[in-house]
């Protein structure tokens with residue numbers, strides 16, 4: 001049996017209650033959608049119809065819908081695998097278009113979502129299909145992602161609008177309910193239609209009439225979110241209520257502690273803030289012990305310390321800013337990327353200079369930095385660094401990007417010139433094809449092997465000359481080298497066969 005939230009989920013945009021302008025904006029966008037059109041970003045409080053509106057739109061347009069949630073472990077590669085393919089191809093079921101729906105676009109910083117924002121941006125660039133992103137908190141969305149989208153705000157619904165919808169549902173379900181009870185549910189839902197429907201369902205399902213008592217019992221069962229918990233810790237001093245809220249949310253104490261830590265950073269008074277951090281660190285000890293001893297009863301102490309301790313320190317001063325996901329998640333994602341760049345830089349230098357990467361990192365990093373600063377172009381050209389790797393030493397993203405761009409341009413021009421010169425050389429080679437008795441393949445391989453054994457710069461230059469088909473031009477430079485000698489040697493070797 002469907003609960004009423006599902007049973008009365010809007011089927012078409014016309015069923016969306018309130019937010020008429022937003023629904024209209026979505027319909028316009030879909031009607032005029034064409035390849036290259038910006039995705040939509042629907043944002044607003046939970047439970048006010050964003051996801052329903054996206055589904056209703058897809059239904060109206062007869063578009064197939066593919067939903068991706070943050071909990072799908074949206075690493076870059078997975079997104080590219082799932083969405084990248086359908087972003088560029090037509091639907092298998094024959095539906096004209098596929099709507100890619102990225103829910104929780106404001107929650108892309110967790111470990112499961114590394115590179116999530118970047119990957120979505122990449123998909124936006126290549127997608128031949130419409131995309132909608134959904135977020136509760138527009139401030140939590142990566143800046144680049146936000147500016148790549150057309151934004152549609154969803155506002156919390158008024159108590160009057162919610163009450164009217166509840167009345168309709170009561171009559172469809174043959175449930176008798178007084179106006180005052182309906183208003184009480186609507187007002188207690190703070191603009192959240194889903195929460196209101198859940199309360200009505202919990203109190204009224206299987207009943208003929210609704211009593212105030214049933215409603216207040218049902219309200220207690222309403223599940224809280226982590227945002228409610230952080231807000232309450234900073235605002236309220238009701239210890240029991242805080243513990244009850246923490247039991248309702250689905251986060252474990254270690255994750256909860258990271259959210260509270262972020263919340264504690266909003267406490268204005270420095271002393272009080274320090275006190276909050278003190279309780280958080282005490283709580284962290286119990287979290288550590290829980291894991292090391294696998295004794296989960298200790299979690300209760302951890303929760304009590306972090307919640308009651310932080311609330312005690314905050315003294316109910318409340319929060320004037322938006323509650324954000326832990327900033328350490330963002331920092332950790334950044335640090336992971338930086339570590340990857342560092343490893344790749346030192347591994348490639350280690351190969352080049354035949355030195356352990358640890359030695360390079362511990363003893364030569366300053367020297368290398370100075371050398372690179374003196375001649376960044378030459379160094380980047382020689383090492384084949386990319387922008388991030390070069391920036392690791394230069395600490396100047398624009399400069400690094402410019403240098404890499406310049407090198408790539410030069411490479412392209414060189415390739416072009418080489419191709420052109422090969423074209424010019426081709427007829428000449430045809431005419432000189434009839435060469436000595438030495439089989440062509442064997443000659444090349446043995447010569448190459450001979451050069452590999454010789455590491456002097458001069459011989460390298462000679463070998464380059466040969467590979468580049470410029471033997472004649474380079475010959476005078478090779479007089480002291482062993483090219484001619486080797487040719488003689490090889491010839492003698494082959495003579496022996």
Ligand SMILES: Nc1ncnc2c1ncn2[C@@H]1O[C@H](COP(=O)(O)OP(=O)(O)OP(=O)(O)O)[C@@H](O)[C@H]1O
Pocket residue numbers: 004005006008009010015016017018019044045046047048049050051052053135136193194197
């Ligand atoms: N504006 C609305 N009109 C009609 N029903 C609504 C509306 N908003 C919410 N509902 C009801 O609440 C349920 C949940 O709504 P929905 O999932 O669309 O909210 P949401 O804003 O996307 O929330 P979240 O941000 O948590 O995903 C729907 O199934 C529907 O029954």
